[in-house]
Amino acid sequence: MADSALRSQNGAVPDRRRRDVADAEVPLVAVAGRIAAPGRVSRSAISFAGRVYLDAVMRSGGEPLTLSPREVRHDEAVHLLSRFDGLVLMGGSDVDPSLYGEHRAPHVYGVVPEQDHFEMALVYAAIELRLPTLAVCRGIQVVNVALGGTLIQHIADLPDVIEHAPPKFPLGHDHVLHHVDIDPDSRLAAAMGATEARVASFHHQGIDYLGETLTVVSRSPDGLIEGLEHDGDDQWLVGVQWHPEDTATVDAHQQALYDGFVGEARRYGAARTGHSRHRPRQAAELAEVRAVPGT
Numbered sequence: 001m002a003d004s005a006l007r008s009q010n011g012a013v014p015d016r017r018r019r020d021v022a023d024a025e026v027p028l029v030a031v032a033g034r035i036a037a038p039g040r041v042s043r044s045a046i047s048f049a050g051r052v053y054l055d056a057v058m059r060s061g062g063e064p065l066t067l068s069p070r071e072v073r074h075d076e077a078v079h080l081l082s083r084f085d086g087l088v089l090m091g092g093s094d095v096d097p098s099l100y101g102e103h104r105a106p107h108v109y110g111v112v113p114e115q116d117h118f119e120m121a122l123v124y125a126a127i128e129l130r131l132p133t134l135a136v137c138r139g140i141q142v143v144n145v146a147l148g149g150t151l152i153q154h155i156a157d158l159p160d161v162i163e164h165a166p167p168k169f170p171l172g173h174d175h176v177l178h179h180v181d182i183d184p185d186s187r188l189a190a191a192m193g194a195t196e197a198r199v200a201s202f203h204h205q206g207i208d209y210l211g212e213t214l215t216v217v218s219r220s221p222d223g224l225i226e227g228l229e230h231d232g233d234d235q236w237l238v239g240v241q242w243h244p245e246d247t248a249t250v251d252a253h254q255q256a257l258y259d260g261f262v263g264e265a266r267r268y269g270a271a272r273t274g275h276s277r278h279r280p281r282q283a284a285e286l287a288e289v290r291a292v293p294g295t
Helices: 051-059 074-081 113-129 138-146 187-192 252-273
Strands: 028-032 034-036 046-048 063-067 086-089 133-136 176-182 196-201 214-219 225-230 237-240
Touching (some): 051 063, 086 113, 086 138, 086 252, 113 138, 133 138, 138 225, 176 187, 176 225, 187 225, 187 237, 187 252, 237 252
Parallel strands (some): 028 063, 028 086, 086 133
Antiparallel strands (some): 034 046, 214 225, 225 237
């Protein structure tokens, strides 16, 4: 049965975790985890991933596995991701401005260098492996910085900016909704089945100068960048500034983005386990994009 036929009239997305997957391998999706301090849940520091991301992947028929942040060399990151069929970079706190050659502004919060270095290493490894990658909110910012771009450290300082976060940000669990336009010729539009959408937003930073090999594919009404893609023909790397998983259970287009990503991961896995393993990019191809400003 086609996915569109499974959706209810109000656009809600069915839970497909119980579907029969005997005819297709379940893609294994790496989710870059977070670090949290000890507390009531654990006497020691913990690594975790937000359940809403994991659920979105599972509804699409993927099996998510959380990666614990650590310091890794490039070859170690490549070896780690070579076991997976896809990568998700979650939302979270701010990227260290020193990684894009700037000093920290007053509103920057929650910088964790270990987290930044780990996720940037995953970005470089995913590109080398041509691993399907979905980068969400902070994730799109990590990708942009990893590829030589910069960030707007506090978008509320700009004139005529719409609301991109609730009043108590970064506290609380709420988000704000706003409109985005999507390039009809983009992978993002193809996955979502839409050229415009109403999206869940929870961020105070944004993309400034664009990283190498990236293309803008979505903007909000105030002109801020909301979607990026890698411009390689054989590289499914899509980043969105919003949180599709927040509304994926009630908005079919948002779940469709995860469906499209997991579909790419399934195809990648089939090629990887067949006799057409993806050729890793040569070191010379990545030398430029691994150069980080300010280091």
